[in-house]
Amino acid sequence: MSNQMNHLRSDCENCFGLCCVALPFAKSADFAINKEGGIPCPNLESDNRCRIHSKLRNKGFKGCTSYECFGAGQKVSQDTFEGRDWRDHPKLAKEMFEVFPVMQQLHEMLCYLTEALRLESARPIHSELRVAQEKTDSLTNLEPHLIIGLDVSVHRAVVNDLLLKASQLVRFNSASGKINEKKKKEDFIGAKLRGSDLRRANLRGALFIAADLRKADMRYADLIGADFREADLSGANLTGSIFLTQSQVNSANGDVHTNLPESLRMPGHWVK
Known part of the structure; x- marks a missing residue:
């Protein structure tokens, strides 16, 4: 850092x-x-x-x-x-x-x-x-x-x-001119989103509480203010995502296969 x-x-x-x-x-x-x-x-x-x-x-x-x-x-x-x-x-x-x-x-x-x-x-x-x-x-x-x-x-x-x-x-720029705006829904509480393509999505303020985001692709997504409490990010790819904070990551669950931005660290409670 x-x-x-x-x-x-x-x-x-x-x-x-x-x-x-x-x-x-x-x-x-x-x-x-x-x-x-x-x-x-x-x-x-x-x-x-x-x-x-x-x-x-x-x-x-x-x-x-x-x-x-x-x-x-x-x-x-x-x-x-x-x-x-x-x-x-x-x-x-x-x-x-x-x-x-x-x-x-x-x-x-x-x-x-x-x-x-x-x-x-x-x-x-x-x-x-x-x-x-x-x-x-x-x-x-x-x-x-x-x-x-x-x-x-x-x-x-x-x-x-x-x-x-x-x-x-x-x-x-990351999408060569294409921005993924199809995921604008704010309420994803408990949603089954395993393996979802959320690249470049505008997910500002989205509620992912207890959502299944295993192996979801969230590269270059805007995650400012998104609520990840008890969400499962195991195997998810958040490389290049923007405005994601350590506190958001700490509130979620994940594992060693979760790809985080370089500035963030894997929380101690995640599955090793």
């Missing part, structure tokens, strides 16, 4: 356990308990480490293993609040917990923009992407109260328009 992307991956060693405190979650297949935002998870230790980190999936906290802050945790902890821990500075806690989810969204956009700038096929819009990247990065360096007051949806709309253009350029 390039140094350019390192700061856009979670670094728990330099974070004050923000995702374990700031964010709420509900008892479900992904979480064993209910937790309100701003309340520390009972599994969070005083040193900001998770006491069941190696057993999260077995203990009913699969949602934690598939969460990615895109580096927002260490950014808020070490830069925005200059290394001041909410435990030692309780008066900062509320503001810190409000900044974190906004920062997470900004860092997610930075991650996608950085990937788009590495795509040779998207070169015609690299200058526009770079402007958006610089603007997004500048927003992450604002004072806490200004970050909280941001209308992220407005900025996200601008970024999303550029990412769509990048997606079309990549899928068009």
